[in-house]
Amino acid sequence: MAGSNPSRPAEGAGRTGRVLGSRQLAALLPDPAGSRPVYRHLARAIGALILDGRIALHVRLPAERELAVALNTSRATVTAAYDLLRESGHAYSRQGSGTWTALPEGAVPREVTRRLAPLDTTIDLARAAPGLPERVLADALHRVAPRLGAHAHTPGYHPYGLPELRAAVAGRFTRRGLATVPEQVLVTSGAQHALTLVLGLLCRPGDRVMTENPSYPNALEALRRARLRTVSVPMTEDGWDVEIVESTLRQTVPQLAYLIPDFHNPTGLLMPGHERARVLRAARRSGTWLVVDETLADLALDVPAPPPFASYATPGGAGQVVTVGSMSKTHWGGLRIGWLRAPARLVTELAGQRIATDLGGSVLDQLLALDLLERDEELLPARLERLREQRAALVTALSERIPRWTWRTPPGGLSLWVDLGEPIASALAERALDHGVRIEGGAYFATEPGVFEQRLRIPYTMPPDVLREAVHRMAATLAGGLPIPSADRRPNWVA
Template structure:
């Protein structure tokens, strides 16, 4: 049995909540494990620990773990193979949480689980009218562009050049969003079992992509004050990873901005150990206070042509529905990545790329209004938090899309559960953790919805807090009908 197709008893135990006061314990544990499976923190189709091993790790009786596994099987979250143990599964009719979060709310709940701005309909309508004739002209060609539409590659390269990093189109690969770019990079450069350095907290979908690639993530902390560069340097030197994934620009979820001097130190440390540095700049242009940072790769030698891969996207600056992203890398690597993507999608939508070209050309007109709206919404969120939950604390970031709020006690998962009853969907800090059992005192609260909606959402969260939440109340909401 391959080790990467099972979850260890100690690792699983570390992700499970404290059993103090939980009755019956087996039901509490079964619900917690089902939540981990839905969240992707425990992968599908992996073997769960043997009953005796998990019982020892949790300090409970074997009979309790037997009851846990029985309930998981009854509810569809596990299945057994004769002679080969118990394996995780997904019940029929249930979707993983990542899918549910992207689909959003279909009821009256306020959705704060996604930090995703909308695009004004009039802007999209104008762009569609403009690309119509160009799309007709493109229809005379086969329509496959594994590197991306040449005109769009040139436009993205020019944007890097204008930001201070000389770039040619051959260094650009257009992708179906930043997540697609990261997945291509992981698929080409990494093999199962490779070490990768990540921040904690970090972007959950990036962490999930690494878990699915069966990579061994080693985390470095990002606190309210940002990165401890000495820790980053020493971790890179000791671990010698295949790559490191960083979000230095208005970091998701903390909002921190890495200082220029620290960027050079991190890059040199990565070069010394031979690691690829994957820099996620999807939020770089969302500077709300001051100027946008220059590209991280400006600190690399040879005009940024070293082992630095820069990922970007239009999802946060324009609209996620376009599914337009890109990466900047050495031209030879771009060629290899284009070959990698042909096996999956052969190239992106020509219509989406033509729309992206038009919208990027209007960036000087569209981005300032988006930034001003985000400033207003950020101010509204801060005011609402100060009025309704002054016991919480937060740092106002200089850019990005969200606040990383400290609740003062480890009740985030319980509050997220309770908030559903009050019509708010939100994620607790543990969802952003690279390591299990941390950030239970944190909430990420995006300011991507209108100011009045943010005020109402905070009022509802305050009501949920007043109703009483505690660490032991987390995960008690049934995830299935027994």
């Protein structure tokens, strides 16, 4: 239809219960003091939050009167700001249902532009993912060429994944301590794809899903897009408070829980074995499906690699555990190869779910993944040693250039979870772009807005000299001065 806004949901889709509270929105907005007219400043700030992804699309904004009270301003000011948002395409209204966020026609969310920005002089620390040495890729391509030729005379559709790759992944689980057969494995286009398939099959809009806080941002976004209600459990300095996890499972009875127990992203923490067993028992009692993200499990730098989470279950107790994994962190994200391990019947149902949108992954990518997995004993030790060297270089550079920052060196994984000592992470990330460093503040990993502003995730996936230069540029950014939110603008609704 001419003039329609493609970002608007279909009729009725807005009635999902996704409402942004007035105090939540007020906590995200900068102090308008000195900005005139205030309504224009307010509209620009809300529009920027929408494009930045800190306010989701198709979420109902607070009622005008409620937001005016939260901001200590007049209702007329909020009304005028909402009018501007509608004019610019950042919002739309439906009679009787309020004002909803939208994406203006032709606009691109900043999350996308950050990923597509040129990298010629920018050091990209926003993605904790390693590259693949050219020699390794070239050798693998040479070896898989005959295998690919053997597949060229077939249709090439494998919704479950290549049989030989499924067998290799199953064997990997078995060697790690969890007996697995190929029928329990589904090859996917990365761990994120695996999670999306599971959410689509096991959850319905409005279902509760338990997550850690902080957690992997793309997983949190998948939950939001599936219109699921997040119930978060806090990560402490020492890891998981299992008593809180158990009580949350008991009291809220979530349909599903998403956990990253192995070198948790972003904190780097590792869940002890006895805590895993307790979580499994609690989830079994509540009937909750566990989705365990083991993407980082092989990246053990100072401790032995942990066995699969599901191996801690009592006999018959792993029936509601889905384990997802990927090549992205251990090898290369460009392969887009992941997998999930689940009961065979569920794998069959998930394969059916997949066919609706994706008939199967690239045969070439799967053959490359198979070759790399077959050479793990040769390739992985060198990869781990490089990560240790890069981690040491980052730690030394931070200690020398920005000694007031603190962190706990993780026993594995790909990044440091740094405490800045003051709530400047978002401002630092914004200003650091001017100095040629792309990085994400802690709020990006939060399950709700306004928290972890004193935290920064810094990956050590680049060569030592690049990491040292990145720290030099961040120190220069700090030297230029950063705004610190005034106390009355900080979120007072966060415990």
